[in-house]
Amino acid sequence: MVKNIELPWMEKICLGAREASYKMAVLETAAKNAALRAMATALAESRDAILAANAADLVEAEEKGTAPQLLDRLRLTEAKLEGTIRGVREVADLPDPVGEELERTARPNGLVIRRVRVPLGVVAIVYEARPEVSADASCLALKAGNAVILRGSSIARRSDGAITTAAASALERAGLPAGALQLASGGGHQALAALATRDRDIDLLIPRGGESLKAALLKVATVPLLFAADGNCHVYVDAAADPEMAIEITINSKTQKVAVCNAAETLLVHKEIAADFLPRALRALAERGVELRLDQRARALAPADLNPPPKDAVAADWDTEYLAPILAVGVVDSLEAAIAHINRHGSHHSDAIVTADERAARTFQQSVDSAAVFWNASTRFTDGNRFGMGAEMGISTQKLHARGPIGLRELCSYKFVIDGTGQLVS
């Protein structure tokens, strides 16, 4: 075992969470739901204090010259807070994943072996700027029966503190164990490392932040990590596609919302349909303000008068998650070439094929190594709510444990519960 980085206050939080996790694991569904509703009520009643704390965070952040994009993420509006409170109530209404029997085997020797869903235990969430995550993420992890450690960024410390204080005291009054929800912000990189190396006390750490947080954690963490993902998503228009449907799916995947992980960043087109499809598709995209980055064959088919004018795609374009109204466009020789391109350049998030050919669709869905593989639908559907899973904590592109939306079930583990009558191994 790697020696933990010593930090008494962090140790205290982690040991408290571990203790609380044992009590959380045996709570009745009704007790958890009542506690979450009490949390929602407390947040509503603390609205003014939370917004005042957020205003103070914003003043300090502005004085420090924080970038406008980050300020936007930091800013809690009344509407945002209402959405969060509503979200907590919705999570209280979701079915409890804990206790579900996943499998039952009766063995010849009479043992009955059940695989039963149980909480993970202690879930730590490290996030940046967005204070509403303090409530959004913790209510999901709590509903799944976990104790939660939140670590927000210093820029949001007053907001996170106000939300967590209101929530945690309401939860405790409603009967949840002390330590079920704790804030472990502050202390810089050393504190992050102390948290991320407490593998005896923490079962999962979910980072919700950018690449620098990811890199910092990969360097030090001994606690298992689950990354909410980047999305370099693709739409592939097959030779057998309906061009009208292909245009609609491309536009929806690219433009319905651009700064999200399930938006398309690259369009690949089969050479046999390119002359029919591309001129119309590129015009439709440009009309919606999309800046196009075209490979040579796509450029040869582009209308001359596109505005904004297209650029030539360079190698880096195929690997870039723009999160902006920009789309890389390439022509491919075959379905296989499209699949190889996506597996090589994609981020294994969400990729779509448009085709009337079921065999091509099945090959694509089987061969593209991504969390979600769509046939004739927009990549924008990858989302816990749209998948019918309820709320989620991000999309995982990892293949271990949880792939795709991280919902309530994905915040659980399982155990084997074995009933015997004195059986011995011989």
Place this chain on the structure above:
Amino acid sequence: MVKNIELPWMEKICLGAREASYKMAVLETAAKNAALRAMATALAESRDAILAANAADLVEAEEKGTAPQLLDRLRLTEAKLEGTIRGVREVADLPDPVGEELERTARPNGLVIRRVRVPLGVVAIVYEARPEVSADASCLALKAGNAVILRGSSIARRSDGAITTAAASALERAGLPAGALQLASGGGHQALAALATRDRDIDLLIPRGGESLKAALLKVATVPLLFAADGNCHVYVDAAADPEMAIEITINSKTQKVAVCNAAETLLVHKEIAADFLPRALRALAERGVELRLDQRARALAPADLNPPPKDAVAADWDTEYLAPILAVGVVDSLEAAIAHINRHGSHHSDAIVTADERAARTFQQSVDSAAVFWNASTRFTDGNRFGMGAEMGISTQKLHARGPIGLRELCSYKFVIDGTGQLVS
């Protein structure tokens, strides 16, 4: 992303495995099974070469003064090799986990969303001494549709090389992609670090070795890890236990095989049954050569003439996995005290309660935070085969992804396969 440690030969192996993984993922079940049978045949045909390579490894190891226990693990007997070959054939006969539909949802908008089991992709296995793992572990990972990278220890390099060469060439002749099975031994810690940081190419690394390997990997790895576990397992004899059954389960859990992770290391006894149960139990254990480490209350109830004579338990005993005929014994005041002891000192592997009281059993099974929780059965049952899962690659005490036996399903991931008719997000 953490910068990878550059090592061209390791990079080549990892990129080759990633390429192979895409081809492995779409193989038919029959093709995988035929390849595994060809691998078994090739191992049988290479028996002499493999045993000769092993003999050479043993000579060198003996010359270097290797410990007898390690030599035992290194030694491949004809019987061991036959067992391994039979095991490969058995894995070929197991049902294919890939392609199984785990869940299907039809959404109101007409989208059909299926959660389908798929291979993990590239699985790396790092192991020490035991050359038969080269075949045992790789056939499981291959059957689950993964490409496999093996990294054995230098002490076994000729044995591992002979097995892997025979296996890999048979697999390739049988139609599996080149790179489906590769050996990446040698190069010391730097090479291990190079392997463990290729998180773009490797989906899971399974270390099968001791604490020093675990510590080394936790320090450097950015690839997700799944540890085959230590087992500090408990038998708790409740107030309502049948004393005869409790004695049998204790003896079986402790003595049926001692150097295994699912053997019991601590016996906890409820104070109300201690006077009846303990004298007989301690005598029966001592008669089977078990050295007892008793707390004060157990010592007060121990027969005076036990042989081997019992020792006083010290604090460290409660945390020790003896893997030897030694048992720590303590008396507890309540079921709750037993649960708290196990959660605090155990390794979350396998723990048993012996009781006639179903309510006590359910509380124990719900509250003990372990991979397998037994009611009236021996802890020794925790095993993929005994659980009816088929062969396994060790027992995980981790809660992420796989808990308990790591069988074929646990070597898989899933993806969301979504069929639409042109659906857009609005």
